[in-house]
Amino acid sequence: MHYNDFRKLGFTTLSNGLIAYYPQLKISDAELILIIQLEAFAQRGENFPTNEQIAANTNLSTGEVASITQQLIDQNYLSIDQLTDKQGRIGNFYNLDALYQRLDDFLSTNVMIKSHQDQTEKVSDSLDNNPLNTLARQFEIEFGRYLSPIEREEISAWLNVDHYNPEIIKLALREAVLSQAYSLKYVDRILLNWQRHNLKTVAQVQKFLQRNR
Incomplete structure (x- = not known):
């Protein structure tokens, strides 16, 4: 197997602003890893992965995943919201909109050219x-x-x-x-x-x- 074969697994898109400035947003390395995993799952269409699924892709235990998730919620970077599918079924999903709003605010105040x-x-x-x-x-x-x-x-x-x-x-x-x-x-x-x-x-x-x- 070569790299090009593994490319078929797909790619995850992540903001360069988040990669460069997450320390200024007081996001820890472990929290960034969790955010990356949530983005990876969401971009594959899975909006509410279990702690076990996330832990399997990282060096974190399921308990650590649960703890870090709660930390992000407490910092108002992450929320668990509800949605209704086409069949009328209600389900949960992880929402990172607040994180990206905070990132936008930081970049427009401290970094970007106006x-x-x-x-x-x-x-x-x-x-x-x-x-x-x-x-x-x-x-x-x-x-x-x-x-x-x-x-x-x-x-x-x-x-x-x-x-x-x-x-x-x-x-x-x-x-x-x-x-x-x-x-x-x-x-x-x-x-x-x-x-x-x-x-x-x-x-x-x-x-x-x-x-x-």
Whole structure:
């Protein structure tokens, strides 16, 4: 059997925002594992898996699954709601809507770029004032994966060796994402190009981009 054979088992879609920022939402690793399992079951059409089913897919015991489920309910991240099927039968289902609403609220307040008419407002992460960590988180959510230590070192060099403005690095990241180029090498080429044009402020970069759209 090869990887492509196992692909037939399917895939589970999970928000990159949740992967990158669950610690800021005070969600533990074990709670994230449970959320992933609930998503996996739901996306296969099983909306109320038993504790035994979940435990069989994890290193958790059924008791731990029950305890963690209750923790998520107590934190208002998870609820058990009822639905009626086409035959009129009433059943339960796990509802994660509250979790994703909290995630949306966090991202819109701390992370995401907000546009107001022709102006762009950058919202910094108020929970972490370290520019390296803030930038690393931004890259992780856009790339949909964790950065390697070497990649973090490269971002650190942009800040401490090249002395790029963190906001300009974020603009370069946005340009890379718009081009669907999810690599630091591409971002570095953008930064070098702006440096060659002697663009040192966010306003200068934005004016340059508007001229070259």
